[in-house]
Amino acid sequence: MRTIVCIKQVPSTNEVRLDPETKTIIRDGRQSVTNPFDTYAIEQAVQIKELLGGEVIGLSMGIPSTERLLRDAMSRGVDSSLLLSDRSFAGADTLATSYTLSLGVRSIGDFDLILCGKMAVDGDTAQIGPELAENLGIPHVTDVVELVEVSEEKILCKKATDKGHQILEVDLPALITVVKDINMPRLPSIPGIEFSLNAPFDIRNATDLNADTARIGLSGSPTQVVKTYIPERTRTAVELTGDTESQVKGIMKIIEEVI
Numbered sequence: 001m002r003t004i005v006c007i008k009q010v011p012s013t014n015e016v017r018l019d020p021e022t023k024t025i026i027r028d029g030r031q032s033v034t035n036p037f038d039t040y041a042i043e044q045a046v047q048i049k050e051l052l053g054g055e056v057i058g059l060s061m062g063i064p065s066t067e068r069l070l071r072d073a074m075s076r077g078v079d080s081s082l083l084l085s086d087r088s089f090a091g092a093d094t095l096a097t098s099y100t101l102s103l104g105v106r107s108i109g110d111f112d113l114i115l116c117g118k119m120a121v122d123g124d125t126a127q128i129g130p131e132l133a134e135n136l137g138i139p140h141v142t143d144v145v146e147l148v149e150v151s152e153e154k155i156l157c158k159k160a161t162d163k164g165h166q167i168l169e170v171d172l173p174a175l176i177t178v179v180k181d182i183n184m185p186r187l188p189s190i191p192g193i194e195f196s197l198n199a200p201f202d203i204r205n206a207t208d209l210n211a212d213t214a215r216i217g218l219s220g221s222p223t224q225v226v227k228t229y230i231p232e233r234t235r236t237a238v239e240l241t242g243d244t245e246s247q248v249k250g251i252m253k254i255i256e257e258v259i
C-alpha cells in the first residue's frame with residue numbers, strides 16, 4: 001500500500017499575520033506548526049502501513065522551513081517526504097495550491113491512497129482535498145471519522161455528516177480527508193527521531209515539476225481577497241465583589257439591563 005499524506009505548515013496560535021498588500025498569510029516559518037488535522041492524517045497513514053505493509057510519503061507545498069515539520073512526521077512513522085518549494089508558489093489560493101500538489105503527487109508516481117486533514121486552521125477552506133482529487137481524477141471522501149475496512153483494492157469509510165454518518169465504499173486509488181475523532185496521534189519514538197534526522201527528503205521547485213506558470217502562486221490564483229480586518233472586541237468583563245447578597249444583586253441588575 002503506497003499512501004501519500006498531505007501536510008501543511010500553519011502559523012501557531014497568535015502568530016497569524018496577514019500581508020496588507022497581497023492579503024495573504026505571511027509565512028516566515030516563525031513558531032509554525034503542523035496543521036493539527038494533518039497529525040491525524042499522518043497517524044492514519046502509519047496505521048494503514050502497520051496493517052497492510054507498504055510505505056507512507058509526506059507531501060507539502062511550503063517554505064523551506066517546512067522541512068522541520070516533515071522530519072517530525074518522519075519521526076512518527078512516515079518513511080520519506082517531498083517538499084514543493086519555490087518563490088513562484090507563494091500567495092496561492094486553493095486552485096493553485098491543489099494544482100501544485102497534484103504535480104507533486106504525479107512526480108511521486110503510483111499511489112493507492114492520499115490522506116489530507118479535514119481543513120487547514122489558517123486558510124480554513126477545506127477545499128484542497130477535494131480539488132486535489134479532482135486534479136488527479138480520483139474519487140474522494142471528506143470528513144472521514146473511521147476507516148471501517150482497508151484492503152489493497154478498496155476502503156470502507158465512515159463519513160461524518162450534519163445528521164449522523166454515512167458508510168461509503170471507495171475503490172482505490174482515492175483521497176480522503178480526516179477529522180480529529182479518527183484516531184489518537186502517537187508521539188515520536190527515539191528510533192523514529194533517529195531515523196528522521198537522515199530520512200529520505202526531497203525538494204522540488206516549479207521547474208522540476210514542469211509547472212504551468214499561469215496556474216501557480218499568486219498570479220495563478222483567481223481568488224481576490226479585497227479586504228481583511230481584525231474583528232473589534234465588543235465583550236467586556238465586569239467583576240462583582242462584596243458578600244454573596246450584593247453579588248447576586250449585581251448579577252440581577254446586569255440581567256435586567258440586558259433583557
Ligand SMILES: Cc1cc2nc3c(=O)[nH]c(=O)nc-3n(C[C@H](O)[C@H](O)[C@H](O)COP(=O)(O)OP(=O)(O)OC[C@H]3O[C@@H](n4cnc5c(N)ncnc54)[C@H](O)[C@@H]3O)c2cc1C
Nearest residue numbers: 006008025061093094116117119120123124125126127128
Ligand atoms: C484572508 C484570506 C482569505 C483567503 N480566502 C481564500 C478564498 O476565498 N479562496 C481560496 O481559494 N483561497 C483563499 N485563501 C488562500 C488559502 O488560505 C490558501 O490557498 C491555502 O494555502 C490553502 O487552502 P486552505 O488553507 O484553506 O487548506 P484546506 O483546504 O483547509 O486544507 C485541507 C487539507 O489540505 C492539505 N493542504 C492544504 N494546503 C496544503 C499545502 N500547502 N501543502 C500540503 N498539504 C496541504 C492538508 O492536508 C490540509 O489539512 C485565503 C487566504 C487568506 C489569508
